[in-house]
Amino acid sequence: MEIVEETYLIHRYWGKKLTSYHFSNRPTLKKRTFAAAPNNEKPEISPEFLPFELPFAHQGDFRSPALQIEQKNCETITRFSYQGYEIVDGAPELTDLPHARNTEEQAQTLIVYLFDEIAQIEVALYYTIFAESSVIVRSTSVKNAGSETVKVTKLLSASLDTRYDGQVSTTFYGTHQKEFQLNRQEIQHGMFKIGSSRGASSPQYPPYLALSKDANEFQGEVHAMTLIYSGNHETALELDQYNHLRLQIGLNSETFAWQLHSGETLQSPQAVLSYSDLGFNGSSQSFHQFFTDHLIHPAWKNKARPVLINSWEMTYYDVNEALIKQLIDSASELGFETVVLDDGWYSKRNSSKTSLGDWAVDGEKFPNGIKPLVEYAKEKGLGFGIWFEPEMISPNTKLIQQHPDWVMRSANYEPILGRSQLVLDLTNPDVQQFIIHTLSQAIEDFGVNYVKWDMNRHLTDPFSQRGDFPAFEYGHRYMLGLYRIIDALTSTYPEVLFENCSSGGGRLDVGMLYYFPQTWISDNTDGLDRQEIQSGASNLFPISSMTGHVSDVPNHQTNRTVPFETRAALASSTNMGYEMDIIHLNEAEKEMIRQHLQTYKAERELIMQGQFYRLLSPFEGNLCAWLFTDKAQEQAIVYVFRNRYQVFDLSLLVKIPYLDEDGMYQIVGTDQVYSGSELAHCGLALDNKKGDFAVQKITLKKMESE
Missing domain, CATH: 3.20.20.70 (Aldolase class I)
Known part of the structure; x- marks a missing residue:
């Protein structure tokens, strides 16, 4: 993040760990006609194209805000400026909401404070990181430090601006008895928005959004987010005229508002942001381990x-x-x-x-x-x-x-x-x-x-x-x-x-x-x-x-x-x-x-308690395959589901990565032994038996080194 003009909190990077950062990706700012500039002497600095950590309305940024507050006479103008930050040990414990639990794993939380001097409203942005996890836990709180009651009409948990570079979005849709159906699509200019106004997270559009480019289950970068919340929510993706992407997740702004009296604080649900450079399986592993360690009841x-x-x-x-x-x-x-x-x-x-x-x-x-x-x-x-x-x-x-x-x-x-x-x-x-x-x-x-x-x-x-x-x-x-x-x-x-x-x-x-x-x-x-x-x-x-x-x-x-x-x-x-x-x-x-x-x-x-990987997707063809392996990669179970029998498929082939490529594995119950590298790159040929809706189970055990 960067502070621009001692006022704006700007997003600069989210991804693979860096050894250092010196703003190498900071773009050159240029004056744009029709772009509002709060400082007339610096017309190149306009909220219209700044990548904000907390965008809000009526400041020259005409994209979707993450926070909107209504004051007297229904006025929704606010002007927040950077005030300072602190870093505290551990993860915040939310009183009324489910949240990432503190454990023995080391964690630290960055709290960035913004303030509106006229409205007397303080905003705190929370960023929690964990030593052994590739996720960031993000949330926002709003405190009314003034004497007048205000109305919070929009409060999102996370908002991120990045460059559009040909990424695709992944979300899920569904219905009763057909939940979590994959929806992967190209990103178009304008706003893509899903969510729930049903009083529950819903099978229709569960809270999840991922961005990827040239990624599959096994490789490529995936940026994904979800929400620790069970009610009305929204997930939005906006591509603007400058090829900037804005990702947002939080409470459903069409069904949510909140009166905030003098001295009161309103806390958003937490969002969980996951980065993986190991494809969608890597993203899943990140979520799985984090939820096991920091969410499921001990x-x-x-x-x-x-x-x-x-x-x-x-x-x-x-x-x-x-x-x-x-x-x-x-x-x-x-x-x-x-x-x-x-x-x-x-x-x-x-x-x-x-x-x-x-x-x-x-x-x-x-x-x-x-x-x-x-x-x-x-x-x-x-x-x-x-x-x-x-x-x-x-x-x-x-x-x-x-x-x-x-x-x-x-x-x-x-x-x-x-x-x-x-x-x-x-x-x-x-x-x-x-x-x-x-x-x-x-x-x-x-x-x-x-x-x-x-x-x-x-x-x-x-x-x-x-x-x-x-x-x-x-x-x-x-x-x-x-x-x-x-x-x-x-x-x-x-x-x-x-x-x-x-x-x-x-x-x-x-x-x-x-x-x-x-x-x-x-x-x-x-x-x-x-x-x-x-x-x-x-x-x-x-x-x-x-x-x-x-x-x-x-x-x-x-x-x-x-x-x-x-x-x-x-x-x-x-x-x-x-x-x-x-x-x-x-x-x-x-x-x-x-x-x-x-x-x-x-x-x-x-x-x-082991690790789970998707090998073949049922959303892409006639086969579905899953791998379970222990963390030591000594045991593994592979299930291969073949649904419709096709006479031209003489045999089936499934590649099995995520094992020790230098190890040797025996298929339990047989004398067949293969190296982990062979299983990963050549794959395992399976007999294509007649009949629909068949399954084959392969149990693997790593052989002891001689």
Whole structure:
């Protein structure tokens, strides 16, 4: 960064580590007609083409601002000047927001201060770096040091200006059951903007943006950013007339505003900026390691996650005590570690149209309650989990009759139903306490050690009936309320595994990862679609944070039939579980599942704590291939998925880098031995077996040197 004219904080470089910097890339400034110049004696210095660290409006920079503040008479002019900086040890601890955790790894934070003398507003820009990580954690705080209340109408977490040099952008889009679809495109002049106004990060446009040029999975420079936040957000990319690129990420400026009273400070969510010169796999590794070290709850960072069986696709709402006892018996026999009772266990919940909010156990389905089932599971050596959707409420429930004011809705219009349900007003402290008490009571009374937290609709009526704050603050206040709830629960019960779910990946984001160490990334368990979903999500999320289940065929979402081996391999590439009827199996089917579970348990440490790489992309062709290897490069597992059988493909070829090129590797179960360099550069030829949706698994072990 550079200070220009003792006023402007200017961006100069973000990339590979430099031994020194003496402004070698600083461009020559020239006068431009029509460009505003604050100092008439220096017309060449114009905000129109300066690369800012914090751009703001009405100063001659006509590109998208990162901060906008409304003062009296709706005036949005501000003039911030550089005031100074300090460097402090460690990473900042945010009170109300998820954030990068301090660990034993050395970290330092640069804080740059800007000030508007007339408005009496101070801005602090935070840049945290970690000794062993290639990421920068960036955020902004705004303090009202004046006597008048102001309105913050835009507050982004990171804004970066760089030169356009033929880069392409990478983002993701999706929908329910088709999350994290790759979107890579050329950059055009003007503004490209995505985000969410749904009250959640959403599967439509998750918070992620990458810039690259001539990069692929294995090589090339990638600059990527994401947001530690779970609500309304935006990601923008602007190419101006001078071939300057502006990258931005933060709160959604169309749905966010905040009243800032005298003496108050407003903190933005943190953005995570990752640089890699090792392609998109390198970028993924950077995110994976950083989130594992500095985001996932320490209690679950290195802890083995249980192999579970979930009741949902076996029973849907038709659960009962006898059936769950049978499920426990079968799970124990086959080698599962946890049984999860999904939706349908409470208050005559027989469809999606009833009962949310009335969390009393259904006495007809479970006449003895839930605790005896938990105890029965413990006797069988199993954990027990239960499903909740705590943020929602169904019409015609006791809860809504007792507390109609707890519903999220406006004063003028009837609230819109989504999935036959309404949303609780999480800005209300009474609602927050109700949810904390409800789940705490269930955890303690039932004795469960796993909670699946679901959220099955987005927000259409973002208003509180309490009326004690401006309506434009609602979306952010909802998230702060949610974070308060889940922080209280996960802090009180660190031994309980909380799994994030929102109809699958509807709220799959880094903010939720701070509290919930894993996410059910999609309701779609299809053996074809899951290849794209898991590959896309792996650009950000470590394998330990993604959950996948083996389900029955024909698949309940697509009606597609995929062989068991392929479905098992896909689930084995995540936190693995099952979601099918395991009670009514023949002996051959039982043995197949039993062997799968034994194999997965033996490989679990490698999959969960090793390193993951994408070798072949399902977005680019008929093949998908993944590599798991330990950090010492002594063990490796390669999965190669070939979807459509083509008669002209006599064999398949997959190159396997990321091993020790000087080492020799044996394919386990054979006498085949190859060097790491041969596997990386020549590749491994595989038999192309007939039939669609096939998978081949190659297990490699490094041979000891003679």
